[in-house]
Amino acid sequence: MVNFENLISPSDLKWDYLAEFTKEKRPPLYLRYNDHADILMILFVPPEQETDVFYADGNVGLLIHSENNNVVGFQIEAFKHAFLRDHTEVERVWYLSETNVQPEEFSDFALRFENTQRRVAREVIRATEDFIDEPAVEDLIAALA
């Protein structure tokens, strides 16, 4: 049990950035997995952008722009330890990505890698849709196709 307070409430979160993001054609996606910490980060802004974590529920954190509270990504903690166990479709896609055979052509590999990242991101978003206010989850998933 924690004994200190939230500094902002869910009503302080802003969703305009993600709404704009879904209107772009193949917008950039930054996906990082820290294996020591077992944390997956999915960012819709470059990682150089300062962000704060707003815990939505359990191991799901929303990454929010430090200046304006716009939601710009997700942070999934205990990703392999707990999250994958509860989300079998994410688990299937994740382990497929880990066992990908690296093709000889690097450009082919880079393309496959990017596509795999987007697939993982789509499945994580599906699994966390309860915490997404707007845009519509299907619009966000379509933007990552």
Added chain:
Amino acid sequence: MPNKFEVTDPRGYQITCPDWAWEHIIGDRPWMDTEDWVQDIQRTVEKPTMGIYQDADFDARIVYYAFRLKGKERYVKVVVEITGEKVGQIITAYQVKTPKAGEKLIWLTSKT
């Protein structure tokens, strides 16, 4: 293994930040690659003003929280893995707006 820094928490635990952990931290969040952030992480372990908690998922991990003194209101969170008797290694660190459900208080707020 070289360390970025080593600090002592209020209970006398020796906590190190290995170079590899620091590289992970600034790899995930390049904007934390400043001396200010090194000091904020050190200060959080030395004086966890919001307390020390048992991690929600990993038995060997504890979490330090402190109110950040600079800029907008937020907490600094430092995750540490206990590796021996009263010794541990920083795993990661970042800033949060909310505490995390499932973490259990194990040490009361420092008054020092």
